[in-house]
Amino acid sequence: MSKQKIDRMHKGFSLIELLVVIVIISIVYFLGFSGVEMGKQKPKALTSLNxxxxxxxxxxxxxxxxxxxxxxxxxxxxxxxxxxxxxxxxxxxxxxxxxxxxxxxxxxxxxxxxxxxxxxxxxxxxxxxxxxxxxxxxxxxxxxxxxxxxxxxxxxxxxxxxxxxxxxxxxxxxxxxxxxxx
Structure with a gap:
């Protein structure tokens, strides 16, 4: 293989490719967890037992x-x-x-x-x-x-x-x- 082909293979991801991956992960996260409040439980209704x-x-x-x-x-x-x-x-x-x-x-x-x-x-x-x-x-x-x-x-x-x-x-x-x- 030529030296140019080897350099292109080890170049890695471009900045645009990384940004696209981050945007896709963010969209999936917000669609999946938008209605979920983590760590906070709503109190149950006050009843005689609780x-x-x-x-x-x-x-x-x-x-x-x-x-x-x-x-x-x-x-x-x-x-x-x-x-x-x-x-x-x-x-x-x-x-x-x-x-x-x-x-x-x-x-x-x-x-x-x-x-x-x-x-x-x-x-x-x-x-x-x-x-x-x-x-x-x-x-x-x-x-x-x-x-x-x-x-x-x-x-x-x-x-x-x-x-x-x-x-x-x-x-x-x-x-x-x-x-x-x-």
Missing amino acids: LKSTIMKSDLFTEEATLLCIDKCRSCYLRQGVDSAFQAYEHSIDLKDTKAYTLDARESLLHMEYGRYQDRDICLMLDFYKNGSSTQIILKNESGVYFLPAFFGTPQKVDSLEDAKDLWLKNSDLASNSGDFY
Whole structure:
């Protein structure tokens, strides 16, 4: 072979050929991944079962937070700490017509009445703390009855308000006797 042919074979790609390859790869990438946001998951709709975990993973939660819901639990607001203002919870909410219950001093079920916010009845108010605890509460809506423990365990769906009350009392006994394990 002549020296000219050998030089042409080892010349490599031209700048134009490299630019064309980069443009083709860019077009394929943007067509394939245009609707995909990597690394960011959309929060799930707030439900009675995922309420605690969703709020604690929220961008608005830092160390302490309060969730407040109005309009028969169709609109919710979250505030950081005690002194900051409430901000609208922007993600979807599936808590419609939720009623909140607690136990009174005689261990009887008590429907919670929280007052008003923005001249509307508050249907739910929960506090969340940096140690992973929250307000212990029983929620009831058209989907069922739910027990949300303060510290241990995960929220549970139960058959009735009485079953939720039994779980509350059992959970309270576990918390009060936790020193027995040390």
